[in-house]
Amino acid sequence: MKSVVLVILLAVSSVVYSQNKEKVLVSIDGEKTTVSEFKRVYEKNLDAIDNEAAKSVVNNLDLFINYKLKVRQAYDLKLDTVKTYIRELDTYKKQLSTPYLQDTTFIDKLVKEAYYRTKFEVKAKHILLRIPRDALPKDTIVIYNKILKLRERILNGEKFETIAAQFSEDISAKDDVRTGRKGNGGNLGYFSAFRMVYPFEDAAYKTKVNEISMPFKTQFGYHIVKVDALKESQGEIEAAHILIRDTSAVGKIKIDSIYTKLKAGEDFETLATSFSEDPGSKSNGGKLGKFSTGRMVKPFEDAAFGLNNINEFSKPFKTNFGWHIVKLLKKHPIQSFEDMKVGLKAKVKKSPRMQLSDKAVINKLKNQYNIVEFEKAKLILNDKNIRAIHKDSLQNVLFSINDKNITQETFVNYIRNRRHIAVFTLYNSFKDAQILTYYKENLVNTEPDYAATLKEYEDGLLLFELMQDKIWSKSSKDTLGLQTFFDKNIKKYNSNSLKEVKGQVINDYQDFLEKNWIEDLRKKSTIKINKRELKKIIKHYGNAL
Numbered sequence: 001m002k003s004v005v006l007v008i009l010l011a012v013s014s015v016v017y018s019q020n021k022e023k024v025l026v027s028i029d030g031e032k033t034t035v036s037e038f039k040r041v042y043e044k045n046l047d048a049i050d051n052e053a054a055k056s057v058v059n060n061l062d063l064f065i066n067y068k069l070k071v072r073q074a075y076d077l078k079l080d081t082v083k084t085y086i087r088e089l090d091t092y093k094k095q096l097s098t099p100y101l102q103d104t105t106f107i108d109k110l111v112k113e114a115y116y117r118t119k120f121e122v123k124a125k126h127i128l129l130r131i132p133r134d135a136l137p138k139d140t141i142v143i144y145n146k147i148l149k150l151r152e153r154i155l156n157g158e159k160f161e162t163i164a165a166q167f168s169e170d171i172s173a174k175d176d177v178r179t180g181r182k183g184n185g186g187n188l189g190y191f192s193a194f195r196m197v198y199p200f201e202d203a204a205y206k207t208k209v210n211e212i213s214m215p216f217k218t219q220f221g222y223h224i225v226k227v228d229a230l231k232e233s234q235g236e237i238e239a240a241h242i243l244i245r246d247t248s249a250v251g252k253i254k255i256d257s258i259y260t261k262l263k264a265g266e267d268f269e270t271l272a273t274s275f276s277e278d279p280g281s282k283s284n285g286g287k288l289g290k291f292s293t294g295r296m297v298k299p300f301e302d303a304a305f306g307l308n309n310i311n312e313f314s315k316p317f318k319t320n321f322g323w324h325i326v327k328l329l330k331k332h333p334i335q336s337f338e339d340m341k342v343g344l345k346a347k348v349k350k351s352p353r354m355q356l357s358d359k360a361v362i363n364k365l366k367n368q369y370n371i372v373e374f375e376k377a378k379l380i381l382n383d384k385n386i387r388a389i390h391k392d393s394l395q396n397v398l399f400s401i402n403d404k405n406i407t408q409e410t411f412v413n414y415i416r417n418r419r420h421i422a423v424f425t426l427y428n429s430f431k432d433a434q435i436l437t438y439y440k441e442n443l444v445n446t447e448p449d450y451a452a453t454l455k456e457y458e459d460g461l462l463l464f465e466l467m468q469d470k471i472w473s474k475s476s477k478d479t480l481g482l483q484t485f486f487d488k489n490i491k492k493y494n495s496n497s498l499k500e501v502k503g504q505v506i507n508d509y510q511d512f513l514e515k516n517w518i519e520d521l522r523k524k525s526t527i528k529i530n531k532r533e534l535k536k537i538i539k540h541y542g543n544a545l
Helices: 001-013 034-044 059-076 083-100 103-119 136-154 160-167 198-206 249-263 268-275 297-306 336-352 354-368 378-382 408-415 423-441 448-477 479-488 498-525 531-541
Strands: 023-028 031-034 120-130 185-192 216-218 223-234 236-244 287-292 317-319 324-331 371-373 398-403 405-406 527-529
Touching: 001 023, 001 103, 023 034, 023 059, 023 531, 031 059, 031 297, 034 059, 059 448, 059 498, 083 423, 083 448, 083 531, 103 120, 103 354, 103 371, 120 136, 120 160, 120 198, 136 160, 136 223, 160 405, 185 198, 198 223, 216 405, 236 249, 236 268, 236 297, 249 268, 249 324, 297 317, 297 324, 317 371, 336 354, 354 423, 398 408, 398 423, 405 408, 408 423, 448 479, 448 498, 479 498
Parallel strands: none
Antiparallel strands: 023 031, 023 527, 120 185, 120 223, 216 223, 236 287, 236 324, 317 324, 371 398, 398 405
16 A cells, blocks of 8 residues: 555645746745646646546645645654655656666667677687786887787788787687697687677677687776677577497497487487486486587587477587487577667676766767866876775865866775775776766756656655554554544444554544544645636646546
């Protein structure tokens, strides 16, 4: 019941945006409500009203005045300073502001891009040189130039794989002497959208086949990437397998005997349950679920995607894990853009690439705002002990956004527990975050719809707390008052026992308490209605009753 009441309260709430030139409909102790404000609330309520009597302008104005009186008392009681209220309101602000922080055009572009990169797979190899977490800008330049020289050596004829095995700091590129594992020479195989960090994915798809990218940066360091192929994706498949881990001749005999049983018509799932040595799938008949290319080791992937018909199974084949037989269970080809658009959009919004949308918004704001950086104050970024500087020495302004000054102290507080990222990188992140914060703080001044919705929620939430205190809790806890109310109205309930009709009595008692409360609030207030403007509104909507 309380949640329903809150919805009703929100429906009749409003925002005061009075302008001197607007006509005043009602004033409560000098607080004015304009005609346009009341009309906005009234018209909003019409959608939820299902009978003519409830559409009465006069009745709705009465409800509106009652609402205003309750909200004023909530503010008088300082319910807006209660921690739970502040916490819930902050949560709502974040939710409400989210759409304003997104560049919808840019998001649509990312969705279309993700579809293309889902439909087409890229095969690439890379070289990585890592950047130390405490690297200064001059250090990153050294690493950039180093990987640039490696690129030039490859362009001049040296093999990419050889350079990768020798210099790449991705350990998978090198041979592992201890385990005997052969390095991949930087080869990553095929991959598609969402498989790599976005900057890497972006560089790979933007590099032409057989060409090498310029150095680019990710969270891991600087890379160069060579694209070997681009092909249309086969989508995803569902498959099951049987695994014999022994890679010797004994294992080969075992897998061949299982293959013979399959060819003779024995059930794949039964054989997988009985003989497979993959503990993760044997109890499920060998089922591996859905996967795309790039998820399995290459021999397994080749065998699985080489099957054309549902329920077809492969000949025995060998991987680093042992001997396998794989069976195709289902194919999931890439769907049309229209069919995938909603899912891709949700995936894009949850992925780190949404930071690009944030960046697009920030870049727009940078063009709108007057942002001034103070180079002398920025010299603290060079101090290796920046986090230990006393706050008294951190009061200079780092930069300003319009009329808001951001001090060194604010920045140092921001980076204090962020020690795994270079200070100069943190500074750029901090500046962007401050620009977004400034934008969000000023949404109430720049976005009328946001301001109106937020005000409705603020007042509705306050009123919910007030009703909880004044009516709902009181009606359930005031047993003496409830019994007295029942005794006075016993003829109405056709029962001599409060217990039998307690639910109905509580509801009626709540209405009684609220009615008396409203009467008391009205007696204490001076309410003036502009009858001339009220008549105009009644005439406009055609319902005086």
